[in-house]
Amino acid sequence: MGTPRRLLLGGLAIVALVAAAESPRNDFRFSILGDRTGDAQTGVYEQVWREIDGEHPDFVVNVGDSIQGGNDSTVASEWLALRQLWSRYRYPLYLTPGNHDIWSRASLAMYYNQTGQQRFYSFNYQNAHFMVLDNSQSPDLSDSLPDDQMQFLERDLEQNRDRDPKFIFFHKPLWLIPVKFQNSQFPFHQLIKKFGVGYVVSGHGHQYVHERLDGVTYIEAPSSGGKLKGHGFDQGWFYGHVAVTVKGSHVEIVVKEVGPPLAQGRVITAALRSMEAPVP
Numbered sequence: 001m002g003t004p005r006r007l008l009l010g011g012l013a014i015v016a017l018v019a020a021a022e023s024p025r026n027d028f029r030f031s032i033l034g035d036r037t038g039d040a041q042t043g044v045y046e047q048v049w050r051e052i053d054g055e056h057p058d059f060v061v062n063v064g065d066s067i068q069g070g071n072d073s074t075v076a077s078e079w080l081a082l083r084q085l086w087s088r089y090r091y092p093l094y095l096t097p098g099n100h101d102i103w104s105r106a107s108l109a110m111y112y113n114q115t116g117q118q119r120f121y122s123f124n125y126q127n128a129h130f131m132v133l134d135n136s137q138s139p140d141l142s143d144s145l146p147d148d149q150m151q152f153l154e155r156d157l158e159q160n161r162d163r164d165p166k167f168i169f170f171h172k173p174l175w176l177i178p179v180k181f182q183n184s185q186f187p188f189h190q191l192i193k194k195f196g197v198g199y200v201v202s203g204h205g206h207q208y209v210h211e212r213l214d215g216v217t218y219i220e221a222p223s224s225g226g227k228l229k230g231h232g233f234d235q236g237w238f239y240g241h242v243a244v245t246v247k248g249s250h251v252e253i254v255v256k257e258v259g260p261p262l263a264q265g266r267v268i269t270a271a272l273r274s275m276e277a278p279v280p
Contacts, residue, residue: 025126026126028125028246029245029246032221035065037065038068038223039227045085048241048258051256051259052089052241053089055243059125060092061130061169062094063221064096064097064170065099065226069102070100072106072107076114079114094123094169095132096132103137122156124160128164128166130169133169133170134146134149140172150191157192164249168192168199168201170202171203172202173218174202175200175211176218179213182213201220202221203220207220208236217253221242224240238258238266
C-alpha cells in the first residue's frame with residue numbers, strides 16, 4: 001500500500017517542478033512615489049497613498065524628499081508625523097534620500113534612526129534587482145554620482161549581472177541634460193549600459209519626464225505632493241504616482257495622475273507615450 005502513495009507524491013512533485021520551470025521568474029507589481037515635499041500641497045500625498053493602496057502593490061519605492069527638512073530642531077517631529085501616516089499601510093517601503101531629507105550631520109543621523117534604512121543599498125525581488133543611491137547633496141547640474149556611489153554601483157552590478165530587469169533610483173536626475181541631448185558619453189550611463197540596466201528613476205523636479213537612450217528608460221517621477229513648478233498635464237506638471245508591472249523580463253510602466261477631487265485621473269503608458277482616458 002505504501003508504494004503507490006510514494007509514486008503519487010513523486011508524480012505530484014514532478015508536476016510542481018515542471019509548473020515552476022514554465023512560470024515566469026518575475027510576476028509582481030510595485031508603485032513609485034514622487035516627491036512629497038518642496039512646499040507640500042495639502043492632501044495630495046495622502047490621496048496618492050489611498051490610490052496606491054487600492055492597487056495592492058507588492059511594495060513601494062519613493063524617489064526622495066519625504067520631509068520638508070532644513071531645520072535640525074524639527075526633523076524628528078517631521079519624521080514621526082510621516083511614519084504615523086505610513087503605518088496605515090502594510091506595504092514594504094523603500095526610501096531614496098532627497099535633499100529635503102538630508103542636509104546636515106544631524107539630519108543624516110535622524111534619517112538612519114527614523115527610517116531604519118541606509119543612504120544607498122540594493123535588494124532583489126524575485127529575479128529583478130533594485131539599487132537605491134544617494135546624490136542628495138550633489139549639485140543640481142552634476143551629471144555624475146559621488147565616487148562612493150559609483151564604486152558601490154559597479155560592485156553591485158557585477159554581483160547581480162544575471163538578474164533581469166534592473167532598476168536604479170536616486171533623487172536628483174543627473175541624467176536629464178545629457179539624455180535629452182542624446183549624449184551617451186557620461187560615465188553613469190556608460191556603466192549601467194555595460195551591465196544591462198533597463199530603468200533609472202529620479203525625482204526632484206516635480207515634473208513627469210520620460211526619455212530613452214541606448215535602450216535605457218529614464219524617468220523623472222511626477223510630484224506626489226511637492227508644489228508644481230509649471231503648468232500643463234501634457235508638459236508633465238501633475239500630481240500622481242507610477243505603477244510598474246513586471247512579468248518575466250517584460251516591464252509595463254503606467255503613470256497615473258491623481259483622481260477627483262484633486263485632478264482628473266488621467267493615465268500615461270510610459271512605454272508607448274500614449275495618453276488614455278481614466279479607467280472606470
